Amino acid sequence: MINxxxxxxxxxxxELVRRRSSLxxxxxxxxxxxxxxxxxxxxxxxxxxxxxxxxxxxxIGIPIGLSVIVLAFVLTGIYVRQANSSYDVLVRxxxxxxxx
Amino acid sequence: MKKVSWLLTLLLxxxxxxxxxxxxxxxxxxxxxxxxxxGMFVGFVMLTLVITYWAAKRTASAAxxxxxxxxxxxxxxxxxxxxxxxxAASFLGISGLVYTSGYxxxxxxxxxLVGWPIVTFLIAEQLRNLGxxxxxxxxxxxxxxxxxxxxxxxxxxxxxxxxxxxxxxxAGKLIQLLFGLDYWIAVVLVxxxxxxxxxxxxxxxxxxxxxxxAVLLLAGATFMAGAVLYKFGFSxxxxxxxxxxxxxxxxxxxxxxxxxxxxxxxxSLGLALMFGTAGLPHILMRFFTVKDAQAARxxxxxxxxxxxxxxxxTFIIGxxxxxxxxxxxxxxxxxxLEKTKSGIAAIKxxxxxxxxxxxxxxxxxxxxxxxxxxxxxxxxxxxxGLALAGASSISHDLYGMVIKRGAANEQDEIRVSKIATLxxxxxxxxxxxxxxxxxxxxxxxxxxxxxxxxxxxVLVMSIFWKGLTTRGALIGGFLGLIxxxxxxxxxxxxxxxxxxxxxxSAPIKLDNPALFSMAIxxxxxxxxxxxxxxxxxxxxxxxxxxxxxxSQTGIGAASATTH
Numbered sequence: 033m034i035n036x037x038x039x040x041x042x043x044x045x046x047e048l049v050r051r052r053s054s055l056x057x058x059x060x061x062x063x064x065x066x067x068x069x070x071x072x073x074x075x076x077x078x079x080x081x082x083x084x085x086x087x088x089x090x091x092i093g094i095p096i097g098l099s100v101i102v103l104a105f106v107l108t109g110i111y112v113r114q115a116n117s118s119y120d121v122l123v124r125x126x127x128x129x130x131x132x
Numbered sequence: 133m134k135k136v137s138w139l140l141t142l143l144l145x146x147x148x149x150x151x152x153x154x155x156x157x158x159x160x161x162x163x164x165x166x167x168x169x170x171g172m173f174v175g176f177v178m179l180t181l182v183i184t185y186w187a188a189k190r191t192a193s194a195a196x197x198x199x200x201x202x203x204x205x206x207x208x209x210x211x212x213x214x215x216x217x218x219x220a221a222s223f224l225g226i227s228g229l230v231y232t233s234g235y236x237x238x239x240x241x242x243x244x245l246v247g248w249p250i251v252t253f254l255i256a257e258q259l260r261n262l263g264x265x266x267x268x269x270x271x272x273x274x275x276x277x278x279x280x281x282x283x284x285x286x287x288x289x290x291x292x293x294x295x296x297x298x299x300x301x302x303a304g305k306l307i308q309l310l311f312g313l314d315y316w317i318a319v320v321l322v323x324x325x326x327x328x329x330x331x332x333x334x335x336x337x338x339x340x341x342x343x344x345x346a347v348l349l350l351a352g353a354t355f356m357a358g359a360v361l362y363k364f365g366f367s368x369x370x371x372x373x374x375x376x377x378x379x380x381x382x383x384x385x386x387x388x389x390x391x392x393x394x395x396x397x398x399x400s401l402g403l404a405l406m407f408g409t410a411g412l413p414h415i416l417m418r419f420f421t422v423k424d425a426q427a428a429r430x431x432x433x434x435x436x437x438x439x440x441x442x443x444x445x446t447f448i449i450g451x452x453x454x455x456x457x458x459x460x461x462x463x464x465x466x467x468x469l470e471k472t473k474s475g476i477a478a479i480k481x482x483x484x485x486x487x488x489x490x491x492x493x494x495x496x497x498x499x500x501x502x503x504x505x506x507x508x509x510x511x512x513x514x515x516x517g518l519a520l521a522g523a524s525s526i527s528h529d530l531y532g533m534v535i536k537r538g539a540a541n542e543q544d545e546i547r548v549s550k551i552a553t554l555x556x557x558x559x560x561x562x563x564x565x566x567x568x569x570x571x572x573x574x575x576x577x578x579x580x581x582x583x584x585x586x587x588x589x590v591l592v593m594s595i596f597w598k599g600l601t602t603r604g605a606l607i608g609g610f611l612g613l614i615x616x617x618x619x620x621x622x623x624x625x626x627x628x629x630x631x632x633x634x635x636x637s638a639p640i641k642l643d644n645p646a647l648f649s650m651a652i653x654x655x656x657x658x659x660x661x662x663x664x665x666x667x668x669x670x671x672x673x674x675x676x677x678x679x680x681x682x683s684q685t686g687i688g689a690a691s692a693t694t695h
Contacts, residue, residue: 036677036678036681039681039685039687040677040681045681045684045685048684048685049684052684055253056253056254057253059249059253060249060250060253060254063246063249063250064250067242067243067246067402067406068399068402070239070242071239071243071395071398071399071402072395072398074239074388074398075394075395075398076395078387078388078389079387081235081387081388082384082386082387082388084386088369088372088373089369089372089373089376089383089386090368090369090372090386091235091386091387093235093238093386093387093388094235094238094386097235097238097239097241097242098238098444100242100245100246101241101242101245101440101443101444102440104245104246104248104249104436104440105436105437105440107249108248108249108252108432108433108436109433111249111252111253111429112252112429112430112432112433115257115426115429116426116429116430120426123684123685123686126685126687127685127686127687130687
């Protein structure tokens with residue numbers, strides 16, 4: 033059996049939980065704000081998104097829309113990178129130290 | 133009511149289903165038999181049957197059947213998840229949406245992608261660490277098995293059932309148009325192949341069918357977008373300039389149009405798009421096919437990349453179709469063209485055919501056949517994934533854990549899921565034929581709303597909130613389920629368009645109920661949990677710490693192989 037209380041007291045575990053959840057919720061918040069910001073822009077300021085860029089027909093809305101897509105990918109990448117490099121190291125330590 | 137129909141379009145294409153096409157490809161006219169498409173499709177079916185045969189020989193345990201023995205890599209699973217998303221609806225639907233209204237297509241693409249980061253940050257790893265085969269494993273980790281499994285199975289089965297019907301109807305309509313086959317033949321074909329993949333090959337075959345399809349679709353779409361850009365010297369500006377010149381809405385296609393005009397509706401829909409994704413049983417099941425939590429999170433990263441890339445391609449394809457399809461008389465219906473004077477409105481088979489015609493325009497008959505075959509393959513793959521999720525819910529959650537109280541023999545459980553698959557297949561074929569001429573839009577709306585308002589709240593609260601009790605989850609989950617159903621029925625889309633009441637008489641003005649049904653679910657879960665003073669509640673709360681440690685570290689997590 034694993035010793036629950038021992039793991040919970042483990043500083044590595046506490047650090048893992050703290051870091052993982054703070055990053056996870058922060059990134060989630062960024063995504064929510066950006067996405068609903070975009071939707072509200074579409075609902076309230078369609079003309080702003082229709083502002084031409086330079087002299088051509090390309091409008092500012094296109095790079096903005098594409099950036100939201102790219103942002104979703106980048107945020108996921110940031111999380112996965114963090115998790116693979118540092119959280120998994122902590123997890124391995126916790127598992128090692130708490131071997132029954 | 134234009135807004136409503138647009139929102140509906142947005143909602144429909146926002147799902148790995150084929151309902152959009154079902155809604156709009158209904159000209160009813162059958163095409164001449166398309167031999168190159170049929171040839172390509174037969175090739176695809178042969179290949180997938182070989183894979184099913186190979187997978188069948190390697191499927192012995194329940195873990196093999198439900199989760200491919202956990203032997204799928206993060207990259208492969210990323211492709212498979214992306215495959216579940218890049219459905220025929222998103223491919224034909226978004227490119228059709230871009231074709232008719234330009235920028236609005238991009239708004240939808242954005243809405244559908246942004247659910248994925250949330251899945252990565254909050255759900256993917258925990259799901260993999262806590263679960264075994266279905267997401268009900270997670271919610272019943274510390275809560276009362278019987279009640280919670282029944283709730284989760286209801287949520288899953290209702291979602292799966294409505295999706296399946298919409299898929300079958302869409303498949304029939306599409307095949308009528310693409311291959312020139314009769315509707316019922318198409319439905320029987322899809323149902324039959326699905327039963328073969330799932331009953332013989334289980335999750336392994338289903339996953340590989342999905343991976344192959346995803347690769348073919350990405351390759352085909354890349355080729356099309358490349359061919360379009362090539363014609364414009366790889367200058368997007370030149371492509372957009374030409375498109376605004378030939379499109380009847382002119383420069384207006386470069387900004388948001390009529391897609392979203394009521395912010396409340398927009399937010400409600402946004403919620404459904406984001407959180408519905410995180411509650412779809414056939415998507416959640418994919419997290420159990422990989423080795424560990426690390427592979428689970430990697431697979432969402434790859435999936436997000438593939439899906440994002442695919443949406444950018446469909447945007448180019450839609451604009452390409454404006455410039456190359458709407459200006460070419462071969463793809464237009466002469467009688468409509470005469471009446472409306474608009475190449476956009478006159479497209480043969482409706483706007484969902486934009487990508488198909490473009491394939492012909494840039495790659496000739498053979499490439500047209502290829503893209504048609506891929507579109508059909510897509511439906512097969514998604515239907516198989518859905519059937520497997522439904523069957524697992526019946527065999528693992530209801531039979532194995534509720535009826536047999538966890539003491540079911542593995543072979544019996546597999547046998548039950550195979551029978552469940554056959555029953556689901558026959559039922560899907562039957563309902564597909566019965567619903568041929570029904571508007572399936574509301575079924576898809578329902579499926580999505582239920583995923584966001586029943587499955588998702590229960591799942592996320594069970595992972596993160598210590599105070600959750602069995603009673604709270606049960607009452608809150610069913611409240612979410614019921615309010616989603618009621619919300620869809622009372623929405624303009626069903627109340628006015630389907631039930632035929634006067635315009636403007638819908639009791640609820642939101643096109644998607646997620647805003648209030650999710651709120652009701654969360655409030656119900658919270659309220660009935662904190663009021664719960666039962667003995668069971670104490671057990672539920674006490675179990676949280678052990679669950680949380682495991683969800684974070686994976687210590688004690690079920691390894692996907694049973695050896």
